[in-house]
Amino acid sequence: MKSDIGAYFSVVDGDVCMLKSWQVVGAGSHTGDIMDAKEMLVLPSRDEMLRATMSRDAAYNGVFFAAVATTRIFCRPTCPARKPNPENISFFPSVRDCLFGGYRPCKRCKPLATNGYTPDWLEGLLAEVERAPAARISDQDLREMEISPHQARRYFSTQFGMTFQAYHRARRLGLALESLRKGKDSLMVGLEHGFESQSGFRDAFEKTFGVPPGKARDVECLTTTSIETPIGPLVACATDEALCFMQFAERRGFTRQLELTRRRLGVSVVPGTNQLLNDLAKQMGEYFRKERREFDVPLHYPGSDFQVSVWDALRRIKIGQTRSYDEMATAIGRPGAWRAVGRANGDNPITIIVPCHRVVRSDGSLGGYGAWVWRKNYLLDLEQAKAGSKGSQAALFP
Numbered sequence: 001m002k003s004d005i006g007a008y009f010s011v012v013d014g015d016v017c018m019l020k021s022w023q024v025v026g027a028g029s030h031t032g033d034i035m036d037a038k039e040m041l042v043l044p045s046r047d048e049m050l051r052a053t054m055s056r057d058a059a060y061n062g063v064f065f066a067a068v069a070t071t072r073i074f075c076r077p078t079c080p081a082r083k084p085n086p087e088n089i090s091f092f093p094s095v096r097d098c099l100f101g102g103y104r105p106c107k108r109c110k111p112l113a114t115n116g117y118t119p120d121w122l123e124g125l126l127a128e129v130e131r132a133p134a135a136r137i138s139d140q141d142l143r144e145m146e147i148s149p150h151q152a153r154r155y156f157s158t159q160f161g162m163t164f165q166a167y168h169r170a171r172r173l174g175l176a177l178e179s180l181r182k183g184k185d186s187l188m189v190g191l192e193h194g195f196e197s198q199s200g201f202r203d204a205f206e207k208t209f210g211v212p213p214g215k216a217r218d219v220e221c222l223t224t225t226s227i228e229t230p231i232g233p234l235v236a237c238a239t240d241e242a243l244c245f246m247q248f249a250e251r252r253g254f255t256r257q258l259e260l261t262r263r264r265l266g267v268s269v270v271p272g273t274n275q276l277l278n279d280l281a282k283q284m285g286e287y288f289r290k291e292r293r294e295f296d297v298p299l300h301y302p303g304s305d306f307q308v309s310v311w312d313a314l315r316r317i318k319i320g321q322t323r324s325y326d327e328m329a330t331a332i333g334r335p336g337a338w339r340a341v342g343r344a345n346g347d348n349p350i351t352i353i354v355p356c357h358r359v360v361r362s363d364g365s366l367g368g369y370g371a372w373v374w375r376k377n378y379l380l381d382l383e384q385a386k387a388g389s390k391g392s393q394a395a396l397f398p
């Protein structure tokens, strides 16, 4: 199981309202093998999914989507619409897979609108983690709490990019880091956080934070949060001073991009939140409600001189406008370099605020987008629409 390679994530603050916060940890030369959430998605058996679909079992919302061959529509398990013939149903683990399969979202159950979705079992489970952070919670323990291990795996992998067990271990190490910073003795801290030996604790700590427990005060962190949007969760990483990374969790190459940012900055990444991320979440909410046209969050995006010149130029494209790749090349004084501009565009570490979605092909067609063209289309529509109007998104989001 990939979750056994070590915890690169830990939650620093125990507050339940920070459930959606996590940080990826990794410093120095060790590579933070940030897990690819997709690899952890395992579907329940077809029989189980059919039963859940037919009985509209809400416990399976978010675990899978049901796509119907005859109508080419995909739904949540709880969709109130009349259920199709079982032989016409295919099951997919993510919205992305459904879209790739050529299905469109159902207008009744709105499978893309995940905003605010929190399963009711989550609070109890996290309370249990907080009650006994040093304990181990197995799949069997989960079943005894009436939580299906599938649900837990699915939820944690899409929201946090890790399995529940990895989350739990990360939480344990994050708490240990806090204790060490308060000056507690490292032998005691290891024992209190469920490590049976001092060397085991030292290894796990060093693997996660890049330094031994004795140097806990030197650990520099990039704080990471997940922000819900109508088109899927965004993962944002920031220092106390600036936002350094923001991407849709399911974009192509997400893991590689986050790892690149982490290495460029030479810091660890751990779950949590800070004032800047709170402000960001508020501003993203306003943007998606069409109440905000510009952001005032400070940004920091190290890259090559060429990349940074492209990213700076992107920020000068006003909301409601678009540019072609060619126009971008000219704007940065490199006429003809549209191909390299396209690549730098794709490597943009801060989606939406550095608006790479505003660059389109010279014939007016949308061109590519790392987080899938339907999102680019959605964002451009959102930005064209006047505040309060529905705009043409109505086609996708009735």
Ligand SMILES: [Zn+2]
Pocket: 074, 075, 076, 079, 080, 081, 106, 107, 108, 109, 110
């Ligand atoms: Zn539906």
